[in-house]
Amino acid sequence: xxxxxxxxxxxxxxxxxxxxxxxxxxxxxxxxxxxxxxxxxxxxxxxxxxxxxxxxxxxxxxxxxxxxxxxxxxxxxxxxxxxxxxxxxxxxxxxxxxxxxxxxxxxxxxxxxxxxxxxxxxxxxxxxxxxxxxxxxxxxxxxxxxxxxxxxxxxxxxxxxxxxxxxxxxxxxxxxxxxxxxxxxxxxxxxxxxxxxxxxxxxxxxxxxxxxxxxxxxxxxxxxxxxxxxxxxxxxxxxxxxxxxxxxxxxxxxxxxxxxxxxxxxxxxxxxxxxxxxxxxxxxxxxxxxxxxxxxxxxxxxxxxxxxxxxxxxxxxxxxxxx
Ligand SMILES: NC(=O)c1ccc[n+]([C@@H]2O[C@H](COP(=O)([O-])OP(=O)(O)OC[C@H]3O[C@@H](n4cnc5c(N)ncnc54)[C@H](O)[C@@H]3O)[C@@H](O)[C@H]2O)c1
Numbered sequence: 352x353x354x355x356x357x358x359x360x361x362x363x364x365x366x367x368x369x370x371x372x373x374x375x376x377x378x379x380x381x382x383x384x385x386x387x388x389x390x391x392x393x394x395x396x397x398x399x400x401x402x403x404x405x406x407x408x409x410x411x412x413x414x415x416x417x418x419x420x421x422x423x424x425x426x427x428x429x430x431x432x433x434x435x436x437x438x439x440x441x442x443x444x445x446x447x448x449x450x451x452x453x454x455x456x457x458x459x460x461x462x463x464x465x466x467x468x469x470x471x472x473x474x475x476x477x478x479x480x481x482x483x484x485x486x487x488x489x490x491x492x493x494x495x496x497x498x499x500x501x502x503x504x505x506x507x508x509x510x511x512x513x514x515x516x517x518x519x520x521x522x523x524x525x526x527x528x529x530x531x532x533x534x535x536x537x538x539x540x541x542x543x544x545x546x547x548x549x550x551x552x553x554x555x556x557x558x559x560x561x562x563x564x565x566x567x568x569x570x571x572x573x574x575x576x577x578x579x580x581x582x583x584x585x586x587x588x589x590x591x592x593x594x595x596x597x598x599x600x601x602x603x604x605x606x607x608x609x610x611x612x613x614x615x616x617x618x619x620x621x622x623x624x625x626x627x628x629x630x631x632x633x634x635x636x637x638x639x640x641x642x643x644x645x646x647x648x649x650x651x652x653x654x655x656x657x658x659x660x661x662x663x664x665x666x667x668x669x670x671x672x673x674x
Contacts, residue, residue: 361386362594363427363469365412365460366434367405368396371475374535375431375587376402382591388425390417391434400537412456418463429471429594430464432457435504438545439479439636442500453504454511461515471522473593474512476505478529478579478603478641487577487609487640491527491601491647498636509601516599524593529579529605529643531586533663538670547612548580548663551619552671554626562626564612566633569640575612575630577640579605582658582666592652605643606656615660622664 362379366372367389373396379387380402389401392411401407406425410417412434435453436442442449457474464472481489482496497503515521532548541549544559553559567574581604589604610618616628648654 358383358385360384360428360594361388361426363421363425363430364389364405365430365432366391366396366475367431368393368398368401368407369433370539370541371531371583371586372396372431372433373400373402373537373539374583375433375590376405377535377537378584378587378591379594380404384594388421388427390421395436395542400539412459413451415459415463418459422463422467422469427464427467427469429473430460430469431473431590431594432460433475435475437477437501438543439499439501440545442504446500449500449504453501454507457508458511461511461521464521465515465519470520472512473524473590474508474526476509476525476527476601477502478527478605478643480506480509480527481641483638487638488642488644489527489603490644491603521599522597523599524596525601526586526589526593527601527603527643528586529581529603529641531583532580533582533584533658533666534670535584535587540670547615548667549671551616551626552667554628555619555623555668556671560627562616562628564616564628564630565637567613567630568633571611571639573611573613576637577609577611577642578615579608579642580610580615580660580663581605581643581656582663585656585658589648589652589654592654596652598651600647600651602648602652602654603643603645604648604654604656605645606659607643607645608660609640609642610660618660619664622661623668 479502
């Protein structure tokens, strides 16, 4: 890869009005990129999160005519694709909705990119694509097997992207995110909190009565699940590096540091005071340990996570406390 920033590169950010996409757009402008178009159907995104320097186009990946119009009106050098539905529980109840949005949407995007000869994609995947293994530490070459429909949609999208790479020379970067938390100054409040950081934050500010900890009989140091939490700022900086990458890889994005749910709770208490929680039954399909080996991203992209857990907590609480 080259470290030179080609500031006039035209970048399409699909799903750029959501949590991670809007943060990425902000940081791309901060790093000197000038031509950024955001495409989002605003199903979950918010237009006020989109940097005012970006061109915003409202449209839906499931509607190919929206994409045809977008690609006819603009030339792109690179597409960063964040758009997906991501609620695991909902995906099990409504698989068709997830296949249509995540899989058909991505198939449409790849087809239109091909028709317009756009040769670079950066794609948001997830640690949920890995088949469970005893050590709980995942490398990119580990077998893929999704325990839920959401994970299946990501595996299918990854496969489609690899097929376009093989057949059409599409250059890709697939990022498998571990547990994302924190904020980059956009004050993002999750409207539909399903992850532990927003859930704890809602308990602390009185929007929710308590945190439920799912299971304490895992084979971990205190019986609760171990996860690899990564700051949004670090996650997004990997995408910025990938814009200038010319090789195709899958990369894990994590800190390689494990935190149990109890340790996370204790850190929130240390930094914000006591809040209510209780332990309930373990959830089906939750792995005991899920940790990234991110050495490939260091080797190939020169990327490593730098922010720690306390910064993720403090940055999240600034948002939820409304400061
Ligand atoms: N947030 C996480 O912890 C996490 C973890 C692993 C992977 N991911 C992946 O990262 C990506 C971004 O996640 P996020 O947390 O920012 O989610 P988000 O819901 O905040 O953002 C997704 C955006 O995509 C848009 N969108 C969805 N379907 C669309 C469609 N058919 N057409 C146009 N726009 C559409 C939504 O309106 C939203 O603005 C997703 O692909 C998600 O699966 C997220």
